Amino acid sequence: MRLRNGTVATALVFVTSFLTLSWYTTWQNGKEKLIAYQREFLALKERLRVAEHRISQRSSELNTIVQQFRRAGAETNGSKTALSTISDNTIKLLKELTSKKSLRVPSIYYHLPHLLQNERSLQPAVQIGSGRTGVSIVMGIPTVKREVKSYLVETLHSLIDNLYPEEKLDCVIVVFIGETDLDYVHSVVANLEKEFSREISSGLLEIISPPESYYPDLTNLKETFGDSKERVRWRTKQNLDYCFLMMYAQEKGIYYIQLEDDIIVKQNYFNTIKNFALQLSSEEWMILEFSQLGFIGKMFQAPDLALVVEFILMFYKEKPIDWLLDHILWVKVCNPEKDAKHCDRQKANLRIRFRPSLFQHVGLHSSLSGKIQKLTDKDYMKPLLLKIHVNPPAEVSTSLKVYQGHTLEKTYMGEDFFWAITPTAGDYILFKFDKPVNVESGNQEHPGDILLNTTVDVLPLKSDSLEISKETKDKRLEDGYFRIGKFEYGVAEGIVDPGLNPISAFRLSVVQNSAVWAILNEIHIKKVTS
Incomplete structure (x- = not known):
């Protein structure tokens, strides 16, 4: 099969403005309670x-x-x-x-004995904000003085402007100013207070900086891995900055995600991150990656930060942060008697990558003096091949032959997109449920893989005594389903007769052999208004 290039957006939308209000309200309340219980259990x-x-x-x-x-x-x-x-x-x-x-x-005093000389060494020298706790996600942004250009304000605008009002109540952004020059620190604080006064007063944004006594003497560090003395000092201090920020953030929320001060984000990033973590709540992961660059977009469960900080402090003078992070995973799961491929497979269970990337690096001038870095995340521009939703329980099945493990069940759970080999007449995709559905077929990397010559059928919960129009009666099939629409060029539209509600099953039926494969990249149960 040849895959065609291009951009095709395909969607199936059910217009459900005539749904029985009492039925939908009952279902919606049940759905919201289920999600709330799931989140409360995870939080507990x-x-x-x-x-x-x-x-x-x-x-x-x-x-x-x-x-x-x-x-x-x-x-x-x-x-x-x-x-x-x-x-x-x-x-x-x-x-x-x-x-x-x-x-x-x-x-910590074993690794940083100089901290014993000042009892305030682990207390922020500057701390701005309301001290919000109990959120789902804490975002940590370390920033230092740059010789050419600061990207901090642009980064914060990108993060904040892409948050919905309810999301702004469920997270906190912590800016860590890694400088001991208090005049400079206060100038940054004043600028941020002017630009983000509302976010600071609401508790969304906090600003901290460490005391001078937090840092050890960094003048006589051993040069390793071919790095210059200046670079070794820069990466060593960076490790200490990360540790201070993590220690401050670890009691504020359920998850902590590490960001940088020169990035932009995609729309709906917060909901995507949160739902992805919820879908993996039963997995024993340690790191969720939302960017492939360095330490950007790496998310941890808050209780794991203690281990991360302790490990970094043990070797903060030896290696950069991203190398140390990989070593943590190696220590946890790799068998020295096995080969590298086995180790990589084991680490992949702890380090789970989300694609495409949600964060893009935009800074040209590094915080390391004189360094120009043209680093961009190539995955950032790729289209989202699946959309993640938390769907209520349902039985899903299909007669289509699945390609490379891209199963329908994973799509329903928001873990993957569904990909099937050339559909033939009689094939079907079945969802047994009693709720309105919004489905997309095809995706932008393989736009030719869409559902063609496929009908949209619904099965009412009660087949007897239906008060429906003559037009709807004529759409009834022998097996009790009603054909309400069909795909044309990957798009299908249909109106659910209110007399059919509630609906117990939804089916896509292939009526003609297809020359291309099929992709289903979104399954979302929700009310769609006309």
């Missing part, structure tokens, strides 16, 4: 994981306090003067705690 699952992580953190912090008391006791050597202001019960408790010789787990 994530909160439990976060709670376990916090318990571990508090235990570590308590152990640190005990160690400090132990050192204090050793230094005073039981001096009565030092203990004169402490009650007998407190002294007894401290002795019990410090007498226990428990093992100590290495903490």
